[in-house]
Amino acid sequence: MTDPVNAFVPGPRARIAGHPGGPLSGLRFAVKDLFDVAGLPTGGGNHDWAKANPIPTRHAWTVQTLLDAGADCVGKTITDEVSLGILGENAFDGTPINSAAPERVPGGSSSGSAAAVAAGLCDIALGTDTGGSMRVPASFCGIYGIRPTHGRLDLTGLLPQAPSSDTAGWFARDAATFAKVGSVLLGEASGPLPTKLLIAVDAFGFADPEVADALQPMVRKLERIAGAAREEIMAPQGLSVWARAQRSLQPVEAWQTFRPWIEQHNPRMAFSVAAGLIAGSQVPAGERNWAALMREEARARLRYLLPAGTILCLPTTPFPAPLRGLPTPELQPLRDRITCLCAQGGLTRIAPAQPARRHGERRAGRPLDHRWAGHRRQPDRRRPSHGGPLVSDLTPNLPDVVAEISALFERYEQALIDKEVDILDASFWNSPHTIRYALGENGYGFDEIHAHRVARPPGPGIKEKRIRLEILTLGRDFATVNLEFKVRGREIIGRQSQTWVRFPDLGWKVVSAHVSTMEGPRPW
Structure with missing residues (x-):
């Protein structure tokens, strides 16, 4: 097939046949x-x-x-x-x-x-x-x-x-x-x-x-x-x-x-x-x-x-x-x-x-x-007889939710490097119940976490290289981010996790976070 309008990428073009008898056969x-x-x-x-x-x-x-x-x-x-x-x-x-x-x-x-x-x-x-x-x-x-x-x-x-x-x-x-x-x-x-x-x-x-x-x-x-x-x-x-x-x-x-x-x-x-x-x-x-x-x-x-x-x-x-x-x-x-x-x-x-x-x-x-009437709708939020909310959708890893969390996590990581405290604070739930465990510091409540951020110097921190990043979302309001990484300058593996919740009036916020390292033999 010729390409008189320069539409195709230069070079050989592989033709891949579709499954016979499908609804789009012949196209x-x-x-x-x-x-x-x-x-x-x-x-x-x-x-x-x-x-x-x-x-x-x-x-x-x-x-x-x-x-x-x-x-x-x-x-x-x-x-x-x-x-x-x-x-x-x-x-x-x-x-x-x-x-x-x-x-x-x-x-x-x-x-x-x-x-x-x-x-x-x-x-x-x-x-x-x-x-x-x-x-x-x-x-x-x-x-x-x-x-x-x-x-x-x-x-x-x-x-x-x-x-x-x-x-x-x-x-x-x-x-x-x-x-x-x-x-x-x-x-x-x-x-x-x-x-x-x-x-x-x-x-x-x-x-x-x-x-x-x-x-x-x-x-x-x-x-x-x-x-x-x-x-x-x-x-x-x-x-x-x-x-x-x-x-x-x-x-x-x-x-x-x-x-x-x-x-x-x-x-x-x-x-x-x-x-x-x-x-x-x-x-x-x-x-x-x-x-x-x-x-x-x-x-x-x-x-x-x-x-x-x-x-x-x-x-x-x-x-x-x-x-x-x-x-x-x-x-x-x-x-x-x-x-x-x-x-x-x-x-x-x-x-x-x-x-x-x-x-x-x-x-x-x-x-x-x-907005097409036939498009998939947001799940209904029904209320049981006791008046509390019922989680009606726990579908894992909806693509748009994963994309949102991925973007928020990358934004957070870059803010750590640049020490943009406003972005870091905006990522976390402003509550005394928020918890963040890290190396050499524990933050119980938003104020303590903020104080640690202010005291932390800018720079890439301990992460030298990512090994594995896993994002799990359930429905549209709950997500976890889990990162395994190599510690900078040492043969040590680090682990980081965040729990994100979408609040009706605040949007996505981290409610708990954890950073730790693993060195030496496992204790079990």
Whole structure:
């Protein structure tokens, strides 16, 4: 199969046949080069990443699920470098061609997947979305694409970027194929049609007038389907305020994700990618804390706006696809404007999906941002006759909960190194019942733990190398983190554990913690 639009990763393309007779038999799918495909390197859009990491021996969950359903894998597609891009340009592998507007960018970071579907080189393609990387390419290339609710799909075998915002999604050219893939990946049939439409007037006002006008026929059609519609302000604080919060949180997590690789291998990077990672390493604690609070406000706003059966409609992007090869100074304002309309996905973790339509000879995304009635709901919190709460869900290791705890733990560990006492304090339950046992110190209650932190010098501490990290979550409100590590400068094994509880009014907090070492023979 030829590749006239430069959608696929250069080099040999392995074809993997799907299971015969499945619901997706006869369909071809491509895979963004962030997902593991057994026997092929996971390149992440950066040649040095592939060199530093072993070739996977198992398929990512999403890849295996499509193969099991009968679809045939036809290759891996180009991504923006380590998924840190929104326009679809890659300094290593080039920019895939947007078949809808060849002189314009395809959108990223799932650029190759969108380009392959738009050009008819495959029927389906897998992509990811942290801050817009499914939605923007779908809009620019004129195809269907979805960012599912955060944690809805298993991300096993996916190269992460910012775990508290990362999602996996898929593209298709037609609605029937798009829905069929959704039934397979989500494990359920489509839910009932919405009964109420909300029109985000602040988002439409932010878009270019030509885009807002071009979208009005689709808005009217959605009104007829839903039967009831009203205008609403999506972000009372301001779209740019929500975007600022996402731009404060996502780069910090990206830096935490890629920091070990950067420090150990000093990889080659495009200037814009390196600049973004450096910026993520320098976001001050106060800004991160503010952004975390704004995230909670944004989530609360969308929970209020989007009860079951309601959809929120807004432009996917504020303008059609920009020209290819624009100078660097012209790119950042475009990225900033896109983030103002895409931040609600990563910030609030609600599920947007959008087909696209023509706007002249370019593409402007059709607006559709909704919570599907068929999506898995939060478990009910029922109360027994004595009035106390009953834990009704102890499902282990829900992917979105594991991602949250992983991000919180990495944030805590980095704060230990940097001695950012505010972040350390914010991680623990402010209660006299909180306990932390450590080497040479015991903290009974929040105040004692705080005093030990203030007295502790900054620096990497006793951990020289991680040996094994295990995270166990039960339901959505309880988790443990357990780390085995080598003690710095000594042949001693250390162990660290934390117990996290999600409080209704406080969020996740550590209620007990323990650090110890094991040396010499075991006493039993």
